[in-house]
Amino acid sequence: MQRHINDILQQVPSGRLMSVDLLRGLAIAAMVLVNNPGSWSYVYAPMAHAEWHGWTPTDVIFPLFLFVVGLSMVLSCGRSRPFPAVGWGQWSRALKLFALGLFLAVFFYNFRDDTYNWVQDRLEGIRWMGVLQRIALVYILCCYLVRWLSLPGLVIAAVLCSLIPWLMMLFLPYQNAAGETFQGQLAFGNHFSAWLDQWLLGAEHVYYRSAEPFPFDPEGVLTTFAAASTCLLGVLAGLVWKHSAADRTSQLRLCRNWALGGAAMLLVGQCLHPLVPINKALWSPSFVLVTAGVSALLLSGLYYLVDIRERRRALAPLLVFGVNAIALFMLAGVVGRLLIMLPVGDTTLKGWLFHTVFQPLFGSYGGSLAFAVSSLALFYLVMWQMYRRRIIWKV
Structure with missing residues (x-):
């Protein structure tokens, strides 16, 4: 052992923040762990998503990965280089991620059913959105925002990406097939994001196809913009590193700033819960704050342990x-x-x-x-x- x-440690490049690779490894390992139980009928509560409002450790995993995506966008440029212009390299990565997500959506065949129609079930009823598709869309959007905006602009963008979808869900009216009008609903299958998913993606191309009155996708269109705010908070955490020095005093100050910022976001997000429910499927502003807070605290802890204390x-x-x-x-x-x-x-x-x-x-x-x-x-x-x-x- x-x-x-x-053998593992010998391959770590010098000068690389090992804590970020560890955080990414933690996120993806946890994602694989909770997605592969022996039976979905027997899952311990912390390893299952919250039924609707609220959060569990499992709900933090995907936002943690998006937070690391934003963090890595900054770290890949180092402290001195500017952000590159968005070109084919970034678009190629986003398109390949989206295509891999679509591949997983169609990679299934029911060999136990002689009447199974793969074309009808998987191809004609393909689920357009998913984890990898969301990562792709969030990544390419944030590439442009990071390239175009200054630090204050990125802060504003992070707020607006979360706030505007939430305000749309609260104040924009929408109708079901019978002409009944709704506004401000935040129930499973009845919220503005669900109505938009059904209209843009189609009821046969989302994850929750039997939801009433509106089938919807937990990685839906509107909430993907909200998810971009999580990635941008990772970018901002990276910019704190980018503008810090490399000496030990500065490292400790950076660690403290990440921890304080994370604790503040976690506390504010939790306090907002009675007014703005913490909800992963809706990617609500309180959910953004809570999960980004946990992500920043984990980053701070790992940075102190492996990059400062080694x-x-x-x-x-x-x-x-x-x-x-x-x-x-x-x-x-x-x-x-x-x-x-x-x-x-x-x-x-x-x-x-x-x-x-x-x-x-x-x-x-x-x-x-x-x-x-x-x-x-x-x-x-x-x-x-x-x-x-x-x-x-x-x-």
């Missing part, structure tokens, strides 16, 4: 995930779908593994968690082979 840790060994394995985050997400997505596609008797390969191996050994909830942990461990072996061969899958 010691040799394994040494206590790196215990967390080093997260680097293997952090440098190949999209590769891990795709691997987990493809394998996860294969496990529910391949039939074993009257169930699927995943169902067979859970009911015959994990559930008898660990119980229902413990077995479901053990399945997720085992999956992540297997994915780690693949990511480690890529890491040690310096194979970085960049999109």
Whole structure:
């Protein structure tokens, strides 16, 4: 194990903020873990999303990743270089991310149903939005905002990206098919963002197709603009680093500023909850503040631990995930779908593994968690082979 840790740390480039790679690795590892339980019927509460209003640790994971996307946009330029002009490089990355998301949307076939129509189910009813699609859209939007705006402009943009969609949900009227008018509704299936998703994307192309009165997508169109505010807060955290010095005193001050900013956002967001509900699907302003606050606190803690104190060994394995985050997400997505596609008797390969191996050994909830942990461990072996061969899958 010691040799394994040494091999990981030897490949870290000098001068690189290891804390950011670790934070990205933590986000993607947590995302894979909560997305691959042995059974969705047996999931511990902290590993499930809040039913509607409110938040759990799982609700922080996707915003944490977007926060790191914004942070990385600044760090990739270093302290001295300006932001590059937005060109084919940025658009290529966004288009490839969007295309990978669409690939996962259509990568499924029900081999247990002889009447299954893949074209009708997956192609004609493709889900246009998703995690990777949202990352792509947020990334390219923030590339332009970072290029065009000054620091005060970015602060204003971060506020407006969150505030304008929320005000639209509160004050713009909308109608259902029967002509009934609604305004200011924030219920599951009945809010302005859901109406907009149905109108722009189509009821057959969203995640919650059976929601009433409006099918909608948790990664919908309007809330993607709100999600950009999370990425911009990551950009602002990066700009704090960019304008700080590299000496130890400045490092400690930077760590303190991140921690204070994170604690303030978390506190304000939580206090707003009675007036502005914390809601991931709506990506409400309070949700932005709470999740960005947690992200900044995690960044501060990791920065202090691994970049200032250089206590790196215990967390080093997260680097293997952090440098190949999209590769891990795709691997987990493809394998996860294969496990529910391949039939074993009257169930699927995943169902067979859970009911015959994990559930008898660990119980229902413990077995479901053990399945997720085992999956992540297997994915780690693949990511480690890529890491040690310096194979970085960049999109």
